[in-house]
Amino acid sequence: MRAATDKDLIERIAARDQTAMTVLYARHHVRLYRYLVRLTRNEATAEELMNEVFLECWRKADSFEGRSAVSTWLFSIGHNRAVSQMRKRGEDQLDEEAAAQLADDADTPEVAEQKRDKAAIMRACMDQLSTDHRAIIDLVYYQEASVSEAAEILAIPENTVKTRMFYARKKLAELMREAGLDRGWP
């Protein structure tokens, strides 16, 4: 028997089928939660935002027009809600310099030791990227979003998606160089 597609589930959810909602939740909640944690840097906030996304899905399933993947729709709602909440709290103003300063202040000798490790340096530098840059890197590398899916989630044109990813990677390379690791690019 064929497993129900996400779009099948959305149709059933629009007809108030809670079992379909449970299946859709099981399929997408972990990745959505991780995306929201990476964006907000707060697990409790990410959990609440994730619940808001699924509740909106439950309430508005009948308005889903099927022009995009269901996961794209969910991520788009999640991204919007996260960014708007961060904006309300003034958190998106946290620039890279401030983030870098925070990271430096928080460094224990142990962390400093770990930073000599290339992977750890890269991860620390990724955490210092702006919200926009963190979002695009996670969407492309972890969430496996295509150019058009990322454009829909972030509500920006496809060309902007490509250039934003390029500049996010460039910024990452610059931060790594400042941390003592020159990757030979750009």
Add this chain to the structure above:
Amino acid sequence: MTDTQSREAQEIEELLPWYEKGTLGPDEMRRVDDYLRAHPEMQFRLTLIREELAETIAANESLGMPGTAARDRLFAAITAEADTAPSVGASLKAWWRNWLPEGMSPGLGLAALAACAVIIVQAAALVVFTFAEPQGGYRVAAGRETVPAQSGSYLFVRFADDAKAADIAVLLNELNAVVVDGPKPGGVFKLRIADRALDEAEREMTIQKLREKTDIISFVAPAG
């Protein structure tokens, strides 16, 4: 390197993350493949991307999962909503979907419905202008009484998208209000909130009550 070559190199460079993930369309995959064959030095950039990819995945995988308490809260909220009536919008949309011929898009169906509505309105206008009584007046929603056009106090309201029919009915009942006209452009309805002309303070009190019901009413304003 010419401008054209430089632009092409930049375009390919921008596509590399998706190329590595295999999320490009077939044409762009082929284009990057061809470019990489002709410019093997670009392979080095793919190595950098693989490192970034591995670290992004590792960082995400280290985050764990949301707690079961969050899941319980979500499904408790869903169960509570499932026990109530579906929203007005959802009911109308479901009804509309059922009436659409198979294969017809909702947009096309809406256009057809709009065309029918224009014809019906024109026909109704002809009937009204031909047979209308000379005195002003109209039937209220309940259809049991005729109210002189100028008597009573009225408000314009727009119901929230998520408002439920049952909640709207309870609110109107509480206020002893009746929908007498609408929807007008923008989804606005006209409510009669009293049979007599209320003074400013009384009317403002009712407006304030409606404004507080943000889950049911998204707009309220005095009507005349």
